[in-house]
Amino acid sequence: MTEMVRPEDLRRITDEQETRKMQEMLDRTKKAEAQQRELHDAFMHWESVRPNAMELLTSAVRRAAEQGQNEILVMQFPSDFCVDGGRAINNFEANWPSSLQGRAKVALEYYKEHLQPLGYKVHAKVLSYPGGMPGDIGLYLSW
Template identity: 50%
Template structure:
């Protein structure tokens, strides 16, 4: 009976951790989907680009997010499909729209790539400005 009680406690702990993780992921997703680019973003980006360029870099990673936040799970980004921007949702879409309106006319380019492959599947996406 003692072993059975210990097993039940362990199962309850695992169930609780799973539930907590699921809740955190849901909160992260909701925040990501409702977040917008801040009005002072252009100043912050210019400052970050200036520092990166002074250090001899030619790109700056500006946002990362789970590929599950893309409408296709990151597949188009993974295969470098020209239509990858159409799969962006939430904050990533808002950031892309900001890039199109404010940064592309200044000569910046935007690169998207899958930066992790947990279990062989697309994990996180990174959007980077290049110059």
């Protein structure tokens, strides 16, 4: 005859299962945080524009113009990557470029040196508002 499982054994099984689930969730959270740190570090320490950047930009703006557009999204990044969390961009402040860091700052310098003299313009805007706060920032090139 089969012996019935005792309630304390069932509680132990349940506790072990909950502990395993919590550990899996903690592991996923740690992995996501590590990936976010790597992304942030890569963004902040990006030092140069790709050698074929002008070729890629020329192709992108030509394609956009052929589709009747007058701007392209060049870059998207979290507002946390700005020195002020995207506040200056969100409030349309004239000094918003000074809030850029890392890759965005390098891209803006490239724009000033190579594209602004040709008549292009650049602007940034908040693309999302998770929880009512600035989320992703979009850096646009227009003509």
